[in-house]
Amino acid sequence: MKFAVFGKEPTKDNIPFIQELFSQLMELESTLLVWDKFYTWVKDYIAKSDNIALFSTAADLKGKADVLFSLGGDGTMLDTLAYVKGTDIAVLGINLGHLGFLTTAGKQEIGKVVRDVKLGNFSIERRSIVEVGFECEKTFNHFAINELCVLSSYRGTIIDVEVYINDKYLTRYSGDGLLISTPTGSTAYSLSCNGPIITPQSRCLCLTPVAPHNLTFRPMIISDSDIIKIHIPKDNEKPANIMVDGYVMEANESDIIVKKSDYEWKLVRLDNQDFFSALRNKLMWGTYIKDIKDGK
Numbered sequence: 001m002k003f004a005v006f007g008k009e010p011t012k013d014n015i016p017f018i019q020e021l022f023s024q025l026m027e028l029e030s031t032l033l034v035w036d037k038f039y040t041w042v043k044d045y046i047a048k049s050d051n052i053a054l055f056s057t058a059a060d061l062k063g064k065a066d067v068l069f070s071l072g073g074d075g076t077m078l079d080t081l082a083y084v085k086g087t088d089i090a091v092l093g094i095n096l097g098h099l100g101f102l103t104t105a106g107k108q109e110i111g112k113v114v115r116d117v118k119l120g121n122f123s124i125e126r127r128s129i130v131e132v133g134f135e136c137e138k139t140f141n142h143f144a145i146n147e148l149c150v151l152s153s154y155r156g157t158i159i160d161v162e163v164y165i166n167d168k169y170l171t172r173y174s175g176d177g178l179l180i181s182t183p184t185g186s187t188a189y190s191l192s193c194n195g196p197i198i199t200p201q202s203r204c205l206c207l208t209p210v211a212p213h214n215l216t217f218r219p220m221i222i223s224d225s226d227i228i229k230i231h232i233p234k235d236n237e238k239p240a241n242i243m244v245d246g247y248v249m250e251a252n253e254s255d256i257i258v259k260k261s262d263y264e265w266k267l268v269r270l271d272n273q274d275f276f277s278a279l280r281n282k283l284m285w286g287t288y289i290k291d292i293k294d295g296k
Helices: 012-025 036-042 074-079 107-119 275-282 289-293
Strands: 003-007 032-035 052-055 067-072 090-095 122-134 142-144 147-152 159-165 168-181 204-212 220-223 228-231 240-244 247-250 256-270
Touching: 003 012, 003 036, 003 074, 012 036, 012 067, 012 107, 032 036, 036 052, 067 074, 074 090, 090 107, 107 256, 122 147, 142 240, 147 159, 147 256
Parallel strands: 003 032, 003 067, 032 052, 067 090, 090 256
Antiparallel strands: 122 142, 122 256, 147 168, 147 240, 159 168, 159 228, 168 204, 204 220, 228 256, 240 247
8 A cells, every 4th residue: 555645834743743654654665655845844853765755746646645644634634635636545634733523533543543544444435526617618627625605805795696506596695605515515614604514425515605694595405416507796896706615716707617526535534433423522513511511
C-alpha cells in the first residue's frame, strides 16, 4: 500500500504528532509522497529519507498513492478534493484542530491508525460531490463536498434568488442567501441554518435558505439526480457572490447550474466508526444537559 501526506501549516504543539506519523510511514519500503508546501513546513523536524518524493498537482499524485493522510481539520480535508478527484485515492483525516467532524482520528491515535491501515482494518466510505458551472460556459469547473452558497456581496443586504429544478420553476427565495448542500454538507453550514441532518449515503441534495425573509421558506430535500438552475435577478440591490466550499467568486450574469458529479470523494473509516457515533461524540447530538452536569 502506498501513502501520501497533505496538511496545513502545523503549530509547534503538533510537531511531535507529525514526527510520529512520518516515522511510522517511512518504515515502509514504498515511496512516501508529500505535498510540497507541507514539506517546507516540516522538513526541519523529520528525518531525511530517499523514500520521500514531493507532489504539487493532482497529476503528480494520480496512480501513485492508495491513501492520502490529511493533517488538519475539516477544512484541510475539503482541500484534498483538488488532488484526489477522479482517482481511487482515499482520504484519511487526522484531526489537528478542534472539532474535526469528517476526520478519521485524533492526533493521539496516530500510532493505532497507521497500524490498522497497514493491516487493512478499515473500510472506504464514498461521499457524493456536486459540480457547479455557469450556463453560458457549458462547463463545470468547481466542485463541492459540502455546499454551494449564493450570498449578497454586501453583508446585511437581502438577495433574491430564483430556483428551477429540471427546468421547472420552484420559487423565488428572498433573504441572506441560499445553500445547496450534499449529505456530507448537511452537518456543516446547512445545519447552522436549521437544515436537516442527512446520512452520508442518502441520494439527495438539500436546499436550505439562509435567514429567509418569509416564514413559509423551509429546507427542501430533492433527488441528487435533479439538475438545479439558479437565476439571480437583475433587480437585486447588490451583486451576488458564489461560495463553493469556502472558495468565493463573483456571480456573472449567466445562470448557475448545480448537479451531482460523477466523481465521488472516498474517506477511510476504521472498523469501529460510523456516522451516528460521530454525531453523538463530536456534535453531542442527543446529549441531555443533565448528563453533562452529572459527568456522563
